[in-house]
Amino acid sequence: MNRKAAQVHAAPVGEDAVRTMMAELAAAARAAAGALARTSTEAKNDALRAAAGAIRQRREHILAANAQDVEEASGLTDALLDRLRLDDDRVEGIAASLEQVAALPDPVGSESARWFNEANGLDIARVRVPLGVIGIIYESRPNVTADAGALCLKSGNAVILRGGSESFHSSSALVEALGVGLRNGGIDPTAVQMVPTTDRAAAGLLITESQWIDVVVPRGGPSLIERVQRESRVPVLAHLEGLCHTYVDRAADPVMAADIVHNGKMRRTSVCGATETVLCHRDASGATLAQVVGRLLDSGCEVRGDTEVQQLDSRIVPAVASDWDTEYLDAIVSVRVVDDLEAAIEHIHRHGSDHTDAIVTSDQGAAERFLEEVDSAIVLHNASTQFADGGEFGMGAEIGISTGRLHARGPVGLEQLTTFKYVVRGQGGVRP
Amino acid sequence: MNRKAAQVHAAPVGEDAVRTMMAELAAAARAAAGALARTSTEAKNDALRAAAGAIRQRREHILAANAQDVEEASGLTDALLDRLRLDDDRVEGIAASLEQVAALPDPVGSESARWFNEANGLDIARVRVPLGVIGIIYESRPNVTADAGALCLKSGNAVILRGGSESFHSSSALVEALGVGLRNGGIDPTAVQMVPTTDRAAAGLLITESQWIDVVVPRGGPSLIERVQRESRVPVLAHLEGLCHTYVDRAADPVMAADIVHNGKMRRTSVCGATETVLCHRDASGATLAQVVGRLLDSGCEVRGDTEVQQLDSRIVPAVASDWDTEYLDAIVSVRVVDDLEAAIEHIHRHGSDHTDAIVTSDQGAAERFLEEVDSAIVLHNASTQFADGGEFGMGAEIGISTGRLHARGPVGLEQLTTFKYVVRGQGGVRP
Numbered sequence: 001m002n003r004k005a006a007q008v009h010a011a012p013v014g015e016d017a018v019r020t021m022m023a024e025l026a027a028a029a030r031a032a033a034g035a036l037a038r039t040s041t042e043a044k045n046d047a048l049r050a051a052a053g054a055i056r057q058r059r060e061h062i063l064a065a066n067a068q069d070v071e072e073a074s075g076l077t078d079a080l081l082d083r084l085r086l087d088d089d090r091v092e093g094i095a096a097s098l099e100q101v102a103a104l105p106d107p108v109g110s111e112s113a114r115w116f117n118e119a120n121g122l123d124i125a126r127v128r129v130p131l132g133v134i135g136i137i138y139e140s141r142p143n144v145t146a147d148a149g150a151l152c153l154k155s156g157n158a159v160i161l162r163g164g165s166e167s168f169h170s171s172s173a174l175v176e177a178l179g180v181g182l183r184n185g186g187i188d189p190t191a192v193q194m195v196p197t198t199d200r201a202a203a204g205l206l207i208t209e210s211q212w213i214d215v216v217v218p219r220g221g222p223s224l225i226e227r228v229q230r231e232s233r234v235p236v237l238a239h240l241e242g243l244c245h246t247y248v249d250r251a252a253d254p255v256m257a258a259d260i261v262h263n264g265k266m267r268r269t270s271v272c273g274a275t276e277t278v279l280c281h282r283d284a285s286g287a288t289l290a291q292v293v294g295r296l297l298d299s300g301c302e303v304r305g306d307t308e309v310q311q312l313d314s315r316i317v318p319a320v321a322s323d324w325d326t327e328y329l330d331a332i333v334s335v336r337v338v339d340d341l342e343a344a345i346e347h348i349h350r351h352g353s354d355h356t357d358a359i360v361t362s363d364q365g366a367a368e369r370f371l372e373e374v375d376s377a378i379v380l381h382n383a384s385t386q387f388a389d390g391g392e393f394g395m396g397a398e399i400g401i402s403t404g405r406l407h408a409r410g411p412v413g414l415e416q417l418t419t420f421k422y423v424v425r426g427q428g429g430v431r432p
Numbered sequence: 433m434n435r436k437a438a439q440v441h442a443a444p445v446g447e448d449a450v451r452t453m454m455a456e457l458a459a460a461a462r463a464a465a466g467a468l469a470r471t472s473t474e475a476k477n478d479a480l481r482a483a484a485g486a487i488r489q490r491r492e493h494i495l496a497a498n499a500q501d502v503e504e505a506s507g508l509t510d511a512l513l514d515r516l517r518l519d520d521d522r523v524e525g526i527a528a529s530l531e532q533v534a535a536l537p538d539p540v541g542s543e544s545a546r547w548f549n550e551a552n553g554l555d556i557a558r559v560r561v562p563l564g565v566i567g568i569i570y571e572s573r574p575n576v577t578a579d580a581g582a583l584c585l586k587s588g589n590a591v592i593l594r595g596g597s598e599s600f601h602s603s604s605a606l607v608e609a610l611g612v613g614l615r616n617g618g619i620d621p622t623a624v625q626m627v628p629t630t631d632r633a634a635a636g637l638l639i640t641e642s643q644w645i646d647v648v649v650p651r652g653g654p655s656l657i658e659r660v661q662r663e664s665r666v667p668v669l670a671h672l673e674g675l676c677h678t679y680v681d682r683a684a685d686p687v688m689a690a691d692i693v694h695n696g697k698m699r700r701t702s703v704c705g706a707t708e709t710v711l712c713h714r715d716a717s718g719a720t721l722a723q724v725v726g727r728l729l730d731s732g733c734e735v736r737g738d739t740e741v742q743q744l745d746s747r748i749v750p751a752v753a754s755d756w757d758t759e760y761l762d763a764i765v766s767v768r769v770v771d772d773l774e775a776a777i778e779h780i781h782r783h784g785s786d787h788t789d790a791i792v793t794s795d796q797g798a799a800e801r802f803l804e805e806v807d808s809a810i811v812l813h814n815a816s817t818q819f820a821d822g823g824e825f826g827m828g829a830e831i832g833i834s835t836g837r838l839h840a841r842g843p844v845g846l847e848q849l850t851t852f853k854y855v856v857r858g859q860g861g862v863r864p
Contacts, residue, residue: 034781038805117826122815124825129807131837210661214837229642235667235838256860263862349466371855373470375561383554383858392863393556393854394549405563405646405851406667407839419837422825423803426815428688430695431824 018201025160026212028190029133033158036191037130041106043186044154048102051181052095055146058177059091065173066142073166076140079270084140084167094146094174097397098181101150104396107415108156123425128418130156132214135206136399137162137228139220142170148217149178149192151399155417158191160213162206164220165198172196207232217412219400237408237416239400241327242272242355244385247344247370248292249361250283256382257288257360258295263384264358266299270329272401273356273378273388277324278335279344285309285337293335302332309335324351341366345373352376355403356388377403377410450633457592458644460622461565465590468623469562473538475618476586480534483613484527487578490609491523497605498574505598508572511702516572516599526578526606529829533582536828539847540588555857560850562588564646567638568831569594569660571652574602580649581610581624583831587849590623592645594638596652597630604628639664649844651832669840669848671832673759674704674787676817679776679802680724681793682715688814689720689792690727695816696790698731702761704833705788705810705820709756710767711776717741717769725767734764741767756783773798777805784808787835788820809835809842 036044055062066086073081107128114125134157136148145161152159163171171194179189195202207216210233217237218228225238246264248257264275280289290312293303297315304319305312316335323334324347338344348357358380359370367381378388378401390398390411399417402408408416468476487494498518505513539560546557566589568580577593584591595603603626611621627634639648642665649669650660657670678696680689696707712721722744725735729747736751737744748767755766756779770776780789790812791802799813810820810833822830822843831849834840840848 037807115826117824119826120819120824122819122824230665233662235836253860259862260860267863367857371857375469376853378854378856380856380858382860383856384862386863387552387554387856387858389863392549392552392554394547394551404667409851410854419841421808422810422842424810424812424815424819425799425803426812426819428685428691428814430691430816431699431818431821 015201018197018199019205021197022195022202022205022209022212025193025195026133026209029158029160029193029213032188032191033130033133035188036153036158037108037156039156039187041108044106044156045102047182047185047187048098048150048153050185051150051178052098052102054177054181054184055091055095055098055174058173058180059088062086062091062170062173062177063088065169068169069167076166080140080166084142084170086142086170090143094143097143097147098150101154101397104154104414106154107418112420120431121427121429125423126420127423128415128420131417131419133158133160133212134417135160135162135213135216135234137203137206137216137218137220137224139164139224140166142167142174144219145171145174145194146178147397148219148399149175151397151414151417153182153187153191155414157417158193160193160195160206162195162203168198204231207234210234217399235407236404237400237402237412238404239272239412240403241353242274242388242401242403243277243325243327243351243353244273244275244356244358244388245277245279245348245352246275246358246360246385247279247341247348248281248284248288249341249359249363249366250281251363251366252281252284252288252360253362254288254291257284258292260358260360260382260384261292262295262299264386265296265333266301266331267384267386269331271386273386274329275358275385276327276333277351278333279338279347280335281341281344282337282339289335289337296333300331303335304332305335306337308337327353341369345370348374348376353403355401356380356385358383358385377401447633450629450631451637453629454627454634454637454641454644457625457627458565458641461590461592461625461645464620464623465562465565467620468585468590469540469588471588471619473540476538476588477534479614479617479619480530480582480585482617483582483610484530486609486613486616487523487527487530487606490605490612491520494518494523494602494605494609495520497601500601501599508598512572512598516574516602518574518602522575526575529575529579530582533586533829536586536846538586539850544852552863553859553861557855558852559855560847560852563849563851565590565592565644566849567592567594567645567648567666569635569638569648569650569652569656571596571656572599574599574606576651577603577606577626578610579829580651580831581607583829583846583849585614585619585623587846589849590625592625592627592638594627594635600630636663639666642666649831667839668836669832669834669844670836671704671844672835673785674706674820674833674835675709675757675759675783675785676705676707676788676790676820677709677711677780677784678707678790678792678817679711679773679780680713680716680720681773681791681795681798682713683795683798684713684716684720684792685794686720686723689716690724692790692792692814692816693724694727694731696818697728697765698733698763699816699818701763703818705818706761707790707817708759708765709783710765711770711779712767713773713776714769714771721767721769728765732763735767736764737767738769740769759785773801777802780806780808785835787833788812788817790815790817809833
């Protein structure tokens, strides 16, 4: 497999050949989706657990493929190299995450609503069904291969994975292991397929041939997601940037504010739910803000402040206009004093990304106004923006946080990977 | 207004001017959407009732504008001319439908789910919020102007309407009346705007400038909807064709089958929920099918049958291959004998449009298998396909029947014109 993968990797085939290959892949996915939609929860869970076993068994093989990716990688930053690299613990983590998905409730077949219409005698149920075939386009992290594959499978969808070229060998080895597991668990392995070439034309076809897939989920940096949104002829579930704000209201408890801002920024700086900008009510811009900012500075966070904020500590550097529009994904934060709650909401509307925004206050009225007027996927009161996570919401694993407004908004878990149909039971009646 | 509209209509402005005009329209819609999202149910209902009053008051003016459209119309079929033409009753119907929308429950602000996560102390609510700005692109029926405007307004969305050129004067007069009503009811009339030119470039910009509108709803024939789906850079809620089937199972009651098929086809032949193809189990292809087909023929329906069906009645004409893929929207039906339930499901998968399909049977097992395996937006047991309607589902007025799989599937009513956000209330906790 490694040799075959390397071959394809090294010598992308011509455009017609890519189209033929992709059409076959898509047809196989469509057929697998039809069968998978009617597969029992038990069979899907068995297959996921068998896949976890296959990944553990093939650990050495997977690590060798990953070593090849790392060796071939050039021009990757240390952070990207770290995302790419697998070790024993990470392979075990991938296997364990398949078992976690197996343990989640199956959304398929559940009734999200059911009612009886007296007027016409119809019993109407809204029943969850799979979306069909899902395309996932992602960048370097090999673990996405297994996580996304497992979530799609559990929600009854066939999936076509198109990973980054830098993780090609790792992803191929993982998909191969998944396939062995699925087959052992009694499910057609074409339910989880990977595009077997890094040719860019393949990804282009995947998102423009609208009959092949029902939805595409891009996972990666802004340029990838913008390209998919621009070119796609199929619906996109995108998670764009998270330019998240924490607003410290005048009625904020100083200790709580310092805790929530520190956690929102510093718990993990690379996640989309990390706080990037702190807004502070003018009335709290003295002792309270000094405490909030001091805590960040003491943790090694770079603080970029407006003129007023700069007075608080000599370590604070000046913020420039572009800071209010920057998702740092790093130990950097911008801090601004605003006149009031309204000005904070206005700043968030202007500069935010509709992802996640929080208010810290003991004023219930201010909190409710913030929660109502800030139109982001997730709005929080007295809680860290880093709670923006499907697991923390009790939804289990997630494929990302959608910043789109349609279908799925916020964490995209198993339920969000389904649609529904209306099942109507009559008694022979006709419509007048 | 008539003169101004006629002028714009007659002399479309240049491309740059169209872009400037559309950008201004879109900016006004965005501002209106922000205000409308926070407008009370009472205020929206008052405005809708005031708009109904304004339409009644301006009846003569609206009829004069409509007469101008009818006079200018050329090349329209009688059916399209009939859709275009307004009279006293139809204007009253438009006004009454605004009042009906006012009487429907407001989805905005309602909690579709709320739970407490013990593990992290978060109280999480999923709250309905408007989508934002909705674009509606439609063809000749002037009533869509008022119906779509009212549904968008009630669901808290600003709307940009782009009607067909053949109904330009009628729609302009209706939007003008709506605006007078909205203003009298205390709502900014830019909440419901119409593109004031028939220049095709305006529609093109509306669906390609992705920051202007949040979703586009095309209403009209297949060519309009396909064009919007092909060119749009914003999400589309499309209702494509309804190639609906009624399957008469071997265990069907003959009288019920004849009733349901007759109603499914003949109640109204021009609606998307009309039955276009009847499939019949071989075991029911004698007396039962003769009764079903005889009832259709006696009502003046043209029946196109396969070789077996043709034996039943000399009035039956032969079906050709393309008949199984044709949405007649007329008093024509294709009829085919199939070997069994599985063959019926297979035919529907191959030829259907995932809209609405029905089974007539007294065999509960066959019914459940059909309801599970046919993957259409609406599947019915012992009920007419003409029940495919938001009103019949108890959802009130609808903007159409979505054949897409994401966000809205089936009838698109007020709820389907909203999205949601997560409102999270914490107690100062941070994420470990």
